[in-house]
Structures are given as C-alpha cells and as structure tokens.
Amino acid sequence: MLAPDPCADQQMEPPALNRQTPVSTSADESWTLIIRPVSGWFDINLAELWSYRDLVTLFVRRDFVATYKQTILGPLWYLIQPLLTTLVFTVIFGKIAGIPTDGQPPILFYMSGIIAWRYFSDCLVKTSGIFASHAHIFGKVYFPRLTVPISVVISNLLSFAIQIALFSGFLIYFILAGATVHPTPALLLFPLLVIQMAALGLGCGIIASSLTTRYRDLTYLIGFGIQLWMYATPIVYPASQVPKDWQWLILLNPMAPVIESFRHAFLGTATVNPAGMAISVMTTIIILLAGIVMFSRVEKSVMDII
Amino acid sequence: MPKTVIRVENLWKQYRLGTINHGTLKQDIQSWWARMRGRYDPNAMIDPSHQPVDVSTTHSPPVLENPRLKAPRTKHQEQIFYALRNLNFEVRQGETLGIIGKNGAGKSTLLKILSRVTTPTRGTIKLNGRVASLLEIGTGFHPELTGRENVFLNGTILGMKKNEIHRKFDDIVHFAGVEQFIDTPVKRYSSGMYVRLAFAVAAHIDPDILVVDEVLAIGDADFQKKCVQTMQDSAGKGRTVLFVSHNMESVRSLCSRGILLERGEIADSGEIDHVIESYLANPVAV
Numbered sequence: 001m002l003a004p005d006p007c008a009d010q011q012m013e014p015p016a017l018n019r020q021t022p023v024s025t026s027a028d029e030s031w032t033l034i035i036r037p038v039s040g041w042f043d044i045n046l047a048e049l050w051s052y053r054d055l056v057t058l059f060v061r062r063d064f065v066a067t068y069k070q071t072i073l074g075p076l077w078y079l080i081q082p083l084l085t086t087l088v089f090t091v092i093f094g095k096i097a098g099i100p101t102d103g104q105p106p107i108l109f110y111m112s113g114i115i116a117w118r119y120f121s122d123c124l125v126k127t128s129g130i131f132a133s134h135a136h137i138f139g140k141v142y143f144p145r146l147t148v149p150i151s152v153v154i155s156n157l158l159s160f161a162i163q164i165a166l167f168s169g170f171l172i173y174f175i176l177a178g179a180t181v182h183p184t185p186a187l188l189l190f191p192l193l194v195i196q197m198a199a200l201g202l203g204c205g206i207i208a209s210s211l212t213t214r215y216r217d218l219t220y221l222i223g224f225g226i227q228l229w230m231y232a233t234p235i236v237y238p239a240s241q242v243p244k245d246w247q248w249l250i251l252l253n254p255m256a257p258v259i260e261s262f263r264h265a266f267l268g269t270a271t272v273n274p275a276g277m278a279i280s281v282m283t284t285i286i287i288l289l290a291g292i293v294m295f296s297r298v299e300k301s302v303m304d305i306i
Numbered sequence: 307m308p309k310t311v312i313r314v315e316n317l318w319k320q321y322r323l324g325t326i327n328h329g330t331l332k333q334d335i336q337s338w339w340a341r342m343r344g345r346y347d348p349n350a351m352i353d354p355s356h357q358p359v360d361v362s363t364t365h366s367p368p369v370l371e372n373p374r375l376k377a378p379r380t381k382h383q384e385q386i387f388y389a390l391r392n393l394n395f396e397v398r399q400g401e402t403l404g405i406i407g408k409n410g411a412g413k414s415t416l417l418k419i420l421s422r423v424t425t426p427t428r429g430t431i432k433l434n435g436r437v438a439s440l441l442e443i444g445t446g447f448h449p450e451l452t453g454r455e456n457v458f459l460n461g462t463i464l465g466m467k468k469n470e471i472h473r474k475f476d477d478i479v480h481f482a483g484v485e486q487f488i489d490t491p492v493k494r495y496s497s498g499m500y501v502r503l504a505f506a507v508a509a510h511i512d513p514d515i516l517v518v519d520e521v522l523a524i525g526d527a528d529f530q531k532k533c534v535q536t537m538q539d540s541a542g543k544g545r546t547v548l549f550v551s552h553n554m555e556s557v558r559s560l561c562s563r564g565i566l567l568e569r570g571e572i573a574d575s576g577e578i579d580h581v582i583e584s585y586l587a588n589p590v591a592v
Contacts, residue, residue: 030434031313031432031433031434032433032434032435032436033432033433033434033437034430034431034433035419035420035422035425035426035430035431035432035433036425036426036429037425037426037427037428037429038425052462054462054467054468055462055463057468058458058459058462058468059459061455061459062448062451062455062459065451065455066448066450066451069450069491070450136445137445137446137463138423139423139441140421140423140441140442140445141421141423141439141441141442141445141446141463141464142421142422142423142439143463143465300424300425301424303418303423303424304321304424
C-alpha cells in the first residue's frame with residue numbers, strides 16, 4: 001500500500017453545494033457502484049463480465065457479419081482460404097521441397113496443420129490489436145473490456161468450425177478412396193484441444209494488446225513473429241522430421257504438441273509426447289493467467305495512454 | 307429528502323506531462339538505465355535543473371507514486387498536471403446538475419471518470435442506481451450493419467440486455483422515424499437518420515443516473531428540442547441528470563443546480579442562475 005493519505009491534513013471543506021445538509025455517514029447506505037483508483041493486481045469482476053454476455057454475442061455477430069458484407073462469395077471465403085493455402089503448401093513443400101508428411105496424404109496433412117494454426121494465429125493477432133481497433137468505443141463507454149477479446153475468440157471459432165467441416169469432407173473422401181488414415185479415439189479429446197488453442201491464442205493476444213498500448217513496436221513484431229512461429233511449429237513438416245538434437249525446441253513451443261495431437265486424432269499417424277503435452281498445457285494456463293492479470297491492469301488506464 | 311445518489315469524495319485526477327510513456331521499449335530501457343546510474347534521463351522533456359513542478363496549483367499535490375520508484379527521480383521529476391483537484395460534491399435523486407466551466411476546467415475529465423472510461427488517481431465516486439453515460443451517441447455503430455443490428459449492438463454496449471431492447475425496439479424505431487430503413491446498412495443513412503437512430507437508442511436506456519455531454523447538442527433545431535425534451539422528461543421521472551455544457555441557455559433551462567469548475571476545482575456551486583452568473587462574471591480568455 002501507499003503511504004498514509006498525504007492530503008488528509010489538507011482536505012478542503014466540501015463546497016457550498018449541499019453544505020446545509022450534513023454529510024450522512026450512516027453505515028446502512030448502500031452504493032451500487034463505487035469508482036476508485038486502480039488498485040490490486042487482479043481486478044476482474046467475473047459476475048459483471050457474465051452480465052455482459054449479450055454484448056459478447058453481438059460482438060461475435062458483428063465480426064462475423066461485417067467481415068464479408070458486400071462480398072459475392074461471402075462466408076465461402078472461409079473455405080477458399082484454407083483450400084488455396086493447402087494447394088500452395090502441397091506444391092511448394094510437398095512436391096518441390098519434397099518434405100515428407102509421415103506417410104499421410106499431403107492434402108490432409110497440410111490442411112489439418114493450416115486450419116489449426118490459423119485458428120490460433122487469428123485469435124492471437126486479432127486480440128492483440130483490440131485497444132487500437134476499439135479505442136473509439138473504449139474512449140466513450142464503459143463495459144468490461146474483456147468482452148472484446150472473448151468475442152474475437154468465439155467468432156474465430158465459427159470460421160474454424162466451417163473449416164473443420166471442410167476438412168472432415170476431405171478426410172471422408174480420402175478414407176473412402178482407401179488412404180492410410182484412420183481417426184483415433186483421441187478425437188473425443190478434440191474439444192479440449194480447441195479450448196487449449198483458444199486459451200493460448202487469447203492469452204498471448206491479451207498480453208500483446210496490453211503491451212502494445214505502451215510499445216507500439218509490438219504491432220510490427222506480431223505481424224511477422226506469427227509467421228516465424230508457424231515455421232517453428234510442425235505445420236509444413238512433421239515433428240518426427242525434426243533432428244534429435246532439436247527436439248527440445250519442440251517441447252518449448254506450446255503449439256507444437258497441440259498440432260501433433262490434432263493430427264494424431266484425425267489422421268492417426270503423428271506421435272504425441274505426453275510430457276510435451278503436459279508442458280504445453282501448463283504453459284497455456286500460465287500465459288492465460290498472466291494475460292488476464294496484465295489486461296486487468298491496463299484496461300483501467302488505457303484511455304490515458306493510448 | 308431524496309437520497310444521495312452520487313457522492314464524489316476527494317477526487318483527484320493526475321496526468322503526466324511530457325514523455326513519461328515514452329512509447330518505445332528502447333527509450334524506456336534508456337531512461338531506466340540512466341536512472342540506475344544516477345544520470346539524467348535522456349528522454350526527460352524538462353530541464354533537469356528544474357524543481358519538481360506542478361504546473362497549475364498552489365496546493366502541494368499528494369504523493370501518488372510508489373515511493374520506491376520515486377526515489378531516483380528526485381533530481382528531475384516530471385511535470386504533473388492535475389486535471390481535477392479534490393472535488394467533493396453530492397447529487398440527490400431527481401436533481402439535474404449542470405457542470406459548467408471554461409475549456410480545460412476539468413469537465414470532460416470528470417465525465418470520463420463518472421463514465422468509468424478512465425479511473426481517478428485518488429478519491430472515490432459512489433453511485434446508487436444504474437448509470438448511463440452519453441459522451442457520444444451511436445458508440446459502436448458499425449457502418450456495414452443494418453439499423454436493426456446496430457440498435458442491438460449500441461444498446462448492449464450502453465448496458466442494456468437483449469430482451470430489454472427487444473421490448474423497446476418498436477419504440478426506438480418509431481422515435482427515430484426510420485421504420486422504412488431499419489434493415490438497411492447504416493452507412494446508407496443520411497446523417498440525420500443516423501443521429502436520430504443513435505439518439506433514439508440512448509433515449510431508451512432508462513437509467514437512474516444519466517450523464518450527458520454537450521456534444522449531444524447536434525443536429526437541427528427540432529432535434530435539439532427533442533434532446534432537451536427527452537432529458538427534461540428523464541428528470542421529471544425522478545432521474546438524476548448530470549449535464550455538461552458551454553451553452554448557458556440549455557443549462558439554465560434544464561438544470562436546477564450547478565457547479566462551476568475552474569482549473570480542476572469547484573469554484574462555485576448552488577442554484578443554477580447564481581452559478582451561471584458567477585461563470586459569466588469572470589470571463590477570462592483561455
């Protein structure tokens with residue numbers, strides 16, 4: 001705590017307004033809201049956040065609807081993006097560079113990696129910019145700021161679901177055509193994987209958004225940093241191709257076991273290292289908590305800085 | 307006696323002048339490193355030989371910083387500006403309080419703190435009842451969304467629940483007079499339609515305490531009259547209204563009491579006519 005109130009000894013008389021009415025100090029006064037200076041290191045009101053759930057759904061709707069307004073293909077873009085990227089990756093990394101795909105059909109291999117990575121990176125990149133993109137709203141109205149990053153994660157989930165449907169279509173086609181892919185019972189844990197990706201993307205994103213209010217440089221770093229991170233994650237190559245000496249790097253990357261588990265669940269061939277997964281989950285929890293704490297510190301004062 | 311619904315106690319708001327938030331990590335590290343070695347901060351804006359200055363006060367400001375962080379700065383403390391200094395006032399239920407003052411007197415800062423857009427540096431504001439603050443209308447309107455979608459978005463941003471908006475939806479649309487265009491994206495609206503729809507949402511929040519900025523006084527004469535009428539109605543229904551304005555006519559017609567802010571302090575308060583008089587009696591150019 002700070003030193004005792006230094007202005008206590010010089011507190012001015014309350015001004016003439018209402019001076020005739022003695023300031024009541026009875027304890028039974030109840031206030032519905034008390035506005036005070038920022039204090040404490042964790043100041044998130046979860047009940048309040050819950051009461052603003054309607055706002056989250058409307059933000060989700062806004063993001064989803066506004067993205068493809070006035071486009072001819074509309075939500076079809078959600079399918080075109082991964083399809084084209086898969087095609088390019090198959091040609092460049094599969095045919096030209098000749099990187100092996102653990103014996104899986106290249107299209108399924110790349111598409112699974114791209115879709116999962118894209119969900120994570122979209123969550124991260126879009127939440128990292130929320131103070132900049134919502135400054136005009138944050139400067140005028142109060143509502144729990146955490147509603148915005150949460151809505152970003154949820155609206156990305158919609159596009160992710162569409163893309164997973166596309167991927168499932170391809171998967172079924174390849175199975176019927178006799179490819180050597182076989183979804184494993186780990187598929188039941190798929191929702192948990194999605195939650196982890198969302199939590200990790202949200203955590204990294206709100207840390208970045210909290211820091212970018214002060215350090216604008218981070219905006220640029222995130223732009224290409226996420227590209228570099230993708231190449232550090234087994235998206236265009238299987239983890240089994242990483243040399244023994246470098247396997248520890250994979251352990252440090254919380255996204256690597258997630259992608260590997262994702263492929264294992266759907267395609268049945270990738271390897272999942274339980275220790276790596278445990279570390280990844282721990283890292284995710286730490287990053288998310290750190291993010292929420294930093295966000296709760298910044299959100300109160302951000303309008304004075306930005 | 308109506309009960310007190312707003313109590314402002316010892317409210318201070320401090321801003322730092324110059325480059326305290328240096329903006330980049332490199333400069334922050336530079337400043338930190340310089341302080342560590344007891345050198346002058348190369349990024350400090352002010353001459354290090356200056357004494358700590360509070361640019362506009364005669365009171366000694368309260369110590370607001372963590373003393374541990376403060377120690378190395380004694381040689382060249384940054385300039386500090388107090389936008390609000392020790393405000394104390396109360397507002398009772400049903401009162402319409404006008405807040406007047408020159409530019410830079412602290413009106414907007416007070417509104418921002420009341421709206422919870424920013425936090426006070428010291429002191430508290432206690433509120434009783436649902437607060438709606440309108441520093442702007444149409445906050446969060448998205449040009450690509452239809453009028454209908456924007457009513458829901460804007461309404462929830464202002465703190466309404468979805469089913470509450472459902473209930474009031476027809477009233478809102480009727481009030482704005484845009485029935486025909488409600489399913490058209492608002493980017494195609496004329497500016498008048500846009501403002502009317504935005505104001506219609508704001509007028510239907512039904513708060514216990516309404517905090518209004520003068521920027522609401524936009525639009526044509528008819529529309530302004532409608533705004534004033536709506537606020538008067540609000541006050542009539544036992545609502546408490548805080549109104550900030552430079553327009554003495556609208557303050558006089560709306561408010562029963564007033565406070566006059568000057569350099570972040572309450573210079574005068576009381577009956578609105580009296581406060582306006584004392585504001586006009588002291589016309590210092592800013």
